[in-house]
Amino acid sequence: MDIEVRAYGFPWTEGIFRDCIRVGYCCWCYEVNGVIHGYGVMSVAAGESHILNLSVRPDSQRQGVGTKLMKHFLQLARRHNADTVMLEVRPSNTPAIRLYEKLGFNEIGVRRKYYPADGGQREDALLLALSLVH
Ligand SMILES: CC(C)(COP(=O)(O)OP(=O)(O)OC[C@H]1O[C@@H](n2cnc3c(N)ncnc32)[C@H](O)[C@@H]1OP(=O)(O)O)[C@@H](O)C(=O)NCCC(=O)NCCS
Numbered sequence: 507m508d509i510e511v512r513a514y515g516f517p518w519t520e521g522i523f524r525d526c527i528r529v530g531y532c533c534w535c536y537e538v539n540g541v542i543h544g545y546g547v548m549s550v551a552a553g554e555s556h557i558l559n560l561s562v563r564p565d566s567q568r569q570g571v572g573t574k575l576m577k578h579f580l581q582l583a584r585r586h587n588a589d590t591v592m593l594e595v596r597p598s599n600t601p602a603i604r605l606y607e608k609l610g611f612n613e614i615g616v617r618r619k620y621y622p623a624d625g626g627q628r629e630d631a632l633l634l635a636l637s638l639v640h
Contacts, residue, residue, distance in 0.1 A: 509542065513561045516622045523547075526558065532582050536562075536571050544571040548579045548591075555583035557593035560602070572605050580609070580636070589639050594631035596621055603632070611636045 510517040527533050532548040544562035548555055557579060562571045583591050594617060595602050611634040619628035 509545070509561055509563045512564055515624070518559060531558070532579065534575065534578060536575055544575055546575045546579060548582065550583060550586040550588055553587065553589045555579070555586065555588040555591040557591065560593075567601075572602075573609070576605065576609055580638070584638055589637065591636045591638065593634050594620060595634060596629055597632050598629070603634075606634050606636075609636065 507517075507520055507523075510523075523533070526547045526549075532550065533545070535542045535545040537543070542563070543566040545559070546557065546561070547559040548557050550556075557576075560572060560575060560579075562575075580591060591611075592614075593606065593611070595606065597603075613632050614635045615633040617631040617633055620631035621629040623629040
């Protein structure tokens with residue numbers, strides 16, 4: 507939660523994380539010597555995986571942690587026989603978009619007014635996907 511509240515203007519609540527763990531989503535931390543540097547959450551259902559959260563603590567960013575977590579999730583998705591991995595990202599989130607594009611994700615659509623934004627507004631989400639079928 508310490509990382510989550512620093513990483514996002516509209517962070518997940520502890521209840522959302524607890525629900526994800528309870529329903530059996532893939533919930534992973536990247537930990538070194540007892541320090542959590544990043545984490546992510548992915549659901550897998552009906553051949554489709556969905557990355558729901560990916561966060562790296564501010565002082566550990568740009569050191570490959572996000573890439574390591576994402577590669578781990580892609581491996582898990584393959585192991586669960588998923589054909590596709592999807593995720594949403596704010597169009598303003600250049601670091602995340604660059605990371606996902608480097609891993610081969612493509613933009614496949616826009617979800618209008620998906621995210622909460624300042625002043626009670628909503629922001630669109632880009633929908634990105636990566637095919638695991640070759
Ligand atoms: C997005 C995020 C997970 C990236 O994690 P990270 O560990 O810093 O990423 P990596 O070090 O693996 O970077 C991989 C590539 O992503 C891109 N990237 C990462 N941070 C970037 C930045 N600040 N500016 C531009 N590109 C960036 C680069 O292409 C980078 O490769 P390079 O360092 O060789 O140039 C991290 O910035 C974060 O937690 N942000 C806040 C939470 C968030 O927005 N999560 C995503 C929600 S969809």
